[in-house]
Amino acid sequence: MGKLDGKVAIVTGASRGIGKAIAELFAAEGARVVCSARTVHEGDHKLLEGSLDTTVNGIKKAGGEAIAVTADVSSEADCERLVAEAKHAYGPCDILVNNAALTYFIPVKDYEPRRWMRSFAVNLHGPFMMSHFVLPEMIARNSGAIVNISSGAAIGPGRGPYNTGEAFLRGSVCYGAEKAALERMTQGLAEEVYEYGISVTCLSPSLVVPTPGTVHHHLVTSMTDPNGEPVEMMAKATLILATEPIDKVTGWVTYSQVVLKQYGLIQKGAGIGFDREGSGYSKI
DSSP states (O other): OOTTTTOEEEEESTTSHHHHHHHHHHHHTTOEEEEEESOOSTTSSSSOOOOHHHHHHHHHHTTOEEEEEEOOTTOHHHHHHHHHHHHHHHOSOSEEEEOOOOOOOOOGGGOOHHHHHHHHIIIIIHHHHHHHHHHHHHHHHTOEEEEEEOOGGGSOOOSSOOOGGGOSSTTOHHHHHHHHHHHHHHHHHHHHHGGGTEEEEEEEOSSOOOOHHHHHTTSSSSTTOTTSOOHHHHHHHHHHHHHSOHHHHTTOEEEHHHHHHHTTSOSSOOSOSEEEETTEEEEO
16 A cells, blocks of 8 residues: 555656656555656757656556646646646546746846746746646545645845855846745645645755756756755655645645654754744754
């Protein structure tokens, strides 16, 4: 018996990286997983390896159940269609993981407004629209879980003066603002749907996770960078947030290694990042 036997899960951004790892673990735990992204076949993305075909075929070879549904989460029509196709294939969604992301590391002075709007549409408006479309069925059944994937970039650099030579993630103003908004949306939505038995949580990596995207943006040196966090940590922490009783997790905006440490899956956290409790922060 898996933790997710009989459950239907939608995972966006499942063609590579964190989303792929979450989809694989959820399927291994018995979920019927709807894997969504824009990259259907290997080579469709000009810069990054990974595809829905690869994720779904891997899940099936391992004995799991999954389908691929291509969708652009910045599109209201695509979000609505994704939820409808998931229901048609497997039934109403029990777990939604909002993982799809689009990132440009560009200083504000150089940021084209169309790109800024596009980034917000994927990273913030997409999770809103996906939540909007899965909630009616969750509310009707008085159960469900939504996990939003955030980033340490949500916490800003604090008050100046600044040492510009040591600026971290230069050009991350847009991405950080989106993730900060996603974290606030998480706690607001958690309060809003608590009476219906639906948990809403938000999870960030404690360290940069080596993925095709983070390698491309030079946030890690390679897929095997020893200073990075294994992608499996995010997958395991997401599984915990998606399966624990609502009163244990809902509204939790936290970090992967905080969750894993609390549940005894690791002995010591990374020692960086913050764990948000209410309106405050505390070191891991």
